[in-house]
Amino acid sequence: MAQDRPLTTPPARKPRADSVKNRERLLLAAAEVFRAGGPEASLEAVARRAGVGIGTLYRHFPTREALFEAVYRREVEQLVDLAAQLCEREPPIQALRLWLHAGVGMAATKRGMLTALALAIDSSSEIYAYSFAHLTRALEALLSRASAAGAIRADVGPEDVLQAMVGLSMMGRQPGWEANAIRLLDIFVDGLGASAIGEMPES
Amino acid sequence: MAQDRPLTTPPARKPRADSVKNRERLLLAAAEVFRAGGPEASLEAVARRAGVGIGTLYRHFPTREALFEAVYRREVEQLVDLAAQLCEREPPIQALRLWLHAGVGMAATKRGMLTALALAIDSSSEIYAYSFAHLTRALEALLSRASAAGAIRADVGPEDVLQAMVGLSMMGRQPGWEANAIRLLDIFVDGLGASAIGEMPES
Amino acid sequence: MAQDRPLTTPPARKPRADSVKNRERLLLAAAEVFRAGGPEASLEAVARRAGVGIGTLYRHFPTREALFEAVYRREVEQLVDLAAQLCEREPPIQALRLWLHAGVGMAATKRGMLTALALAIDSSSEIYAYSFAHLTRALEALLSRASAAGAIRADVGPEDVLQAMVGLSMMGRQPGWEANAIRLLDIFVDGLGASAIGEMPES
Amino acid sequence: MAQDRPLTTPPARKPRADSVKNRERLLLAAAEVFRAGGPEASLEAVARRAGVGIGTLYRHFPTREALFEAVYRREVEQLVDLAAQLCEREPPIQALRLWLHAGVGMAATKRGMLTALALAIDSSSEIYAYSFAHLTRALEALLSRASAAGAIRADVGPEDVLQAMVGLSMMGRQPGWEANAIRLLDIFVDGLGASAIGEMPES
DNA sequence: GATGAATGAGACTTCATTCAT
DNA sequence: GATGAATGAAGTCTCATTCAT
Structure with missing residues (x-):
């Protein structure tokens, strides 16, 4: 018994x-x-x-949500971890660039995750909010570091950069779209630095 | 009768x-x-x-396509016309900026058109292709002019900028998304100029 | 204009x-x-x-409800009207019997409506509640009249009789089930009268 | 081995x-x-x-049927046995009443069995037919005994009473539905006796 | 034997599209 | 021409039933 x-x-x-x-x-x-x-x-x-x-x-x-969650959560976690690592071993701007590149090149899901993130911005669903919040936080570390170094303008928030990352990666599905997205993101980061010049004499 | x-x-x-x-x-x-x-x-x-x-x-x-076409053709035509006008009466960089702003702020359709354009990039549908082709051509005029003036780097094509315009405008639906998209596009244009600086001081 | x-x-x-x-x-x-x-x-x-x-x-x-409503509302209304008419032109017991017979024989829907009523008893859906409330009220008139005349016992409420009507009509789908249900209902009404005998010497 | x-x-x-x-x-x-x-x-x-x-x-x-059969067979057998016992130790009408009460109060399955019996009436499935046949036979003994004693009208068959038992028990799921069903069944039995009075005073 | 994963049929619901009025 | 009813395909979801472990 x-x-x-x-x-x-x-x-x-x-x-x-x-x-x-x-x-x-x-x-x-x-x-x-x-x-x-x-x-x-x-x-x-x-x-x-x-x-x-x-x-x-x-x-x-x-539920559809459960599937989304399973698909994207791991990706998001890896990106979050990556941000921490890059902060420690790369110079500010380079860290930012590499992280954005990783965001574009994220294995296995690519545009899928990006699309999801695009939705995150105004969707109230659990996983979107989770992804958005964590990625925003991860980016914030990279940005404030670069901003403190005077390498980028200070009036740009992590949401802005996240939006740029997603937006610039979303378009185009031709072969080579990843390289192209990286190129556009680099230009965007150039822009972040360019406008910072007047604000803080570099080094 | x-x-x-x-x-x-x-x-x-x-x-x-x-x-x-x-x-x-x-x-x-x-x-x-x-x-x-x-x-x-x-x-x-x-x-x-x-x-x-x-x-x-x-x-x-x-067909659904026919409706899309009718909805967007006018917008596209206006954008094409605008490019020509701006070429004549604005300095190169300013012309480019203003055109991109107009692309974001296009009345009446906004995200709808942007979404359509986003699809255009790899969709084979009639109207998308039409829009894409015409906008690309209009942008080309603006870009080659700015590039000739040494104001922007030369290795960026109209498709790239169109992609940036659409991508940076697509995200975010909070109130104020338009102003935000314009801000991000300006940063992108800054980036186009920043990279050009070292390359072409000679002209 | x-x-x-x-x-x-x-x-x-x-x-x-x-x-x-x-x-x-x-x-x-x-x-x-x-x-x-x-x-x-x-x-x-x-x-x-x-x-x-x-x-x-x-x-x-x-909705499924809308269909139910359309199917049953008319029947219920007719039954409600019938109760009022019978109250005026038939002696108490006879009125009650005839109303119950009508309940059984309701054209067009028959068991369907009865099934719905069966559910009404604990379902919270709009149409069930509507039917139950209205039929209960209609029956109440018949019962209190018969009860006042001493023709039936006084401790039986309209819900009880409605339940009997539905229950005794629900079973059996052989040909002739309607006549059978009427027979059983008549026996039930006999029972209502039988128990009243000791309580109030008739006429 | x-x-x-x-x-x-x-x-x-x-x-x-x-x-x-x-x-x-x-x-x-x-x-x-x-x-x-x-x-x-x-x-x-x-x-x-x-x-x-x-x-x-x-x-x-x-099969689902097999489960039903296993669930209900025991109940049915107990009811069948009970009929025989009541025939031997209770007066006719009282035996009938008690059996019907037992039918309502049958432990463990209650409405489930009643629903099954309700279906039995025109379903051709094995177990339903089995239950119906056996219960009918058990009731027959009770009825013929009461009928022979002049305590109830003679024109009512076991199927009728079974139908009444099931029907009057099926409705209502509020707390107390069992007591209510018993009350309604007692009224019904009153009705069976009431109509017998005028018909068979001679025995 | 016990278990619970896999399967697919069937019900619900929404729309794109066609057509009668 | 305008209208909105009819249709059915397609997607979502829930089990009953079969089967691998």
């Missing part, structure tokens, strides 16, 4: 093999589909591309 | 009725609805807002 | 011919389908049986 | 494990779930409430 397994504690069984595989496939497919079709894209398309039934998708991710 | 009209010119029918009024209303409504809901917005919403039946919408614009 | 039709007042056009026909078909089909499958029955089944597209059903009745 | 068992009786396998416990849990859970949600209730809800996997449910009860 006392050995009865407690009904309230599902005994944490080892995750089934095909389940793990399906989850991975779904995340991959979702990243691709969202990248192409935006965050309104059909969940059935995701399931189809993942090669699983629609029911399987819903078992793994009961 | 119809005896008072020359029999030899039947193709030109009298184009008048409340039809003209409806067409105007539809264009207005479409601009508003697309602005708010993006280019995926429901056509029924457009008809409803215009106060006409959905059938009437279809009579005037047999 | 002054002749412009006001946009805010949809000019009350004559209802299209097939629309009326479809509405009628839908109501008929809904009554049948709800009768057979209860109020959870598939709306697609209703549309199928009515021979119209599912979209047509939704145009006419935007 | 298996050397200690006669080779001639392999069919009787040792029926024990936690399997028995699961079966019991499932029956309990099913009774509760069907009571609350009617016979359409989700089988997954049953499994969840029983704390077992959905697969386990299906192993024990390969």
